[in-house]
Amino acid sequence: MPLWVQLRCGLEPRTLAALTVVLIAASVFAAYHFWTGRPQTVRAPARELPAAMAAPTAAPMPTAAVPTGIPASVRPSGVVVVDVAGKVRRPGIQRLPSGSRVVDALNAAGGSRPGTDTTGLNRARVLADGEQIVVGATASPPVAAAAGNAGSPGGPGGSGSPSGPISLNAATVDQLDTLPGVGPVLAQHIIDYRTRHGGFRSVDELRQVNGIGNRRFTDLRPLVQP
Structure with missing residues (x-):
C-alpha cells in the first residue's frame, strides 16, 4: 500500500501483511468458484437398445439333408420279405415295399409259368413279412x-x-x-x-x-x- 494510506490508517506492517494474505486468499477462492461454476457442455446419454435388438441374432443351424437315394431294400422299415415258390419263372426270396400284394410278389418272381392254375391264390391279398407263396399247389392235401x-x-x-x-x-x-x-x-x-x-x-x-x-x-x- 502507499505510505500515505498506511500512515492515515495507522496500520502496522505486520497487520498489513496479514490483510494482504487474506485478500489474496479471497481472490483465489473467488477465481476458483467462478471457474467451477461456468457452464459446461454435457454429452447426451447413449440410447439403450432393447435386449432383443442389442443381442446379435444367432444364425439358424443348417438342417441335415435327408438322403433320398437309399434303395428300399436296405431301409429298416417299409419292406416285406417273402418267399415265392412253386411254378414261377424266378422262385426265391423277394423284397417288396410294405403294403404290396400277392400279385406284386408274382410279378417280382417273373410271373407264373404257362399253364399254371393260380385260382387258389388270392392275388389281391396284402403280403405279410416272412410268408411263403406257393404257386401251382394242388388243392388235394x-x-x-x-x-x-x-x-x-x-x-x-x-x-x-x-x-x-x-x-x-x-x-x-x-x-x-x-x-x-x-x-x-x-x-x-x-x-x-x-x-x-x-x-x-x-x-x-x-x-x-x-x-x-x-x-x-x-x-x-x-x-x-x-
Missing part, C-alpha cells in the same frame, strides 16, 4: 394221399404215415410243411404262435397266424385239428 397209401394193402410207408388231420398242438415243422400252401416259414409261424399262446384251443385261431389269409384258412381247416 398230400396228407390224405399218404393216408390212402397207408390203408391200402402193400402201400409203402403204411406204418409211418398220418391217418387223419394234423394236430396243431403236436405237429412238427416237417409235418406242417406237408399241408398245401404251407412252407417251412409259415410252418414256423404256426409253431411260434402255439408257443406264445400255450397252444391252439380251436382251428379258428389259425386266422391269427401271420401269413394265413381267408382262402388259405379255408384250404387248411379240414386238414387240421387243435
